[in-house]
Amino acid sequence: MSNRILIVDDESLLVKGLKYSLEQDGYETDAAYDGIEALKKWKEGEFNLIILDLMLPGMDGLEVCQRIREKSEIPIIMLTAKGEDMNKILGLEYGADDYLTKPFNILELKARIKAIFRRVNSKNTRNGEQIIKVDDFTINTLGRKITVKGREINLTAKEFDLFLLLATNPGKVFNREELLEIIWGYEYFGDLRTVDVHIRRLREKIEQNSSQAEYILTKWGVGYYFRGKTEQ
Template identity: 85%
Template sequence: MDTKILIVDDEALLVKGLKYSLEQDGYEVDAAYDGSEALDKANRENYSLIILDLMLPEIDGLEVCQKIREKSQVPIIMLTAKGEDINKILGLEYGADDYLTKPFNILELKARIKAILRRASTKETKIGEQIIQLDNFTINTLGRKVTVNGKDINLTAKEFDLLLLLASNPGKVFTREELLEIIWGYEYFGDLRTVDVHIRRLREKIEENSSQAEYILTKWGVGYYFRPNS
């Protein structure tokens, strides 16, 4: 399997266990034990996915995530301690795609890895409409680029997926549970905040006034939908 995963954590035993378990599933696994080493390896190697601990020596996980995002859209799963602010982890400044709270079940981590990699593979091979033009939005589905009023918008992988799904189905209301299943590809054990965080960040990037959204609207008590102006 030509899939390489980078594990970044300063807990040597945890890294050893994860590495062994993932290698048993056929993944090629690399490891880094502090933020500086993680950035060095992320800049030199081409990883399919990065598992990144929030609390790291030298450079913390949020800064590592932010620096990686400046150059790459590689999927990042953040490992966090209980009580960490999910808004920051999945936020505008950092752009992690997913998170797990320690201690976690290795089977759940593997399920999330498989879902992310499966979506990435589908995106690479899917043949279809490349450009979606809707109002002031231009969505390049293959290049995964978005412009609003001619301005490039820097979206994380999940933000792009959400916008593409909603904009491709104007007027259709998706429940948060449906969005979790479609975009994340697995049951999220009831943590619907993930959808809310991504929707809020997406609004901050594409709406002229995120507190009075024009495009991504809330159907109270149900979910979210995209409303074109035209």
């Protein structure tokens, strides 16, 4: 069965072009033209990825993304006509997996879609340990959940991937370029602050005091690393 993609944008010509191009590559597509319709179709359909415009009538893309994230980890690529960095970062903070600024190259969009599906398929077929214990954390790699001292932490797909990578490589410093390439699954040409945003959100969820992190630390001028208690 081919992967199904929901395209959400109020520009009918753009939607028509995306549908045609993606279907030529073997994807099944459906479309929604406002935020409310997008939520309705997402709830009723079985999709593998959502392409979601930021500016939508009725309900904007950020709210749609947030509502979907409350129930699902389905990959979301955010589209925005705005060039300001904060809009891109805000989209990622709300749980989007990636973003593209309009106008964009369809080949770049296809490359990112393929990278996301490769990553998802790799996780689904990975033969690894289901339960990993690291310090105060219990990581369920198949259920993609973590708990700290018995308390379950709700992470987005990217936050989970970042935490798993760092926690299972304690003491190893990853620079932002490495994290983008490993977690996003391709050579990433976007804003390096994407990593900083995800690390900050992750700290807010797992640290008792995110301004005085105990676990995910910064190696100034280099990158980020996980410090277990045995290393303190």
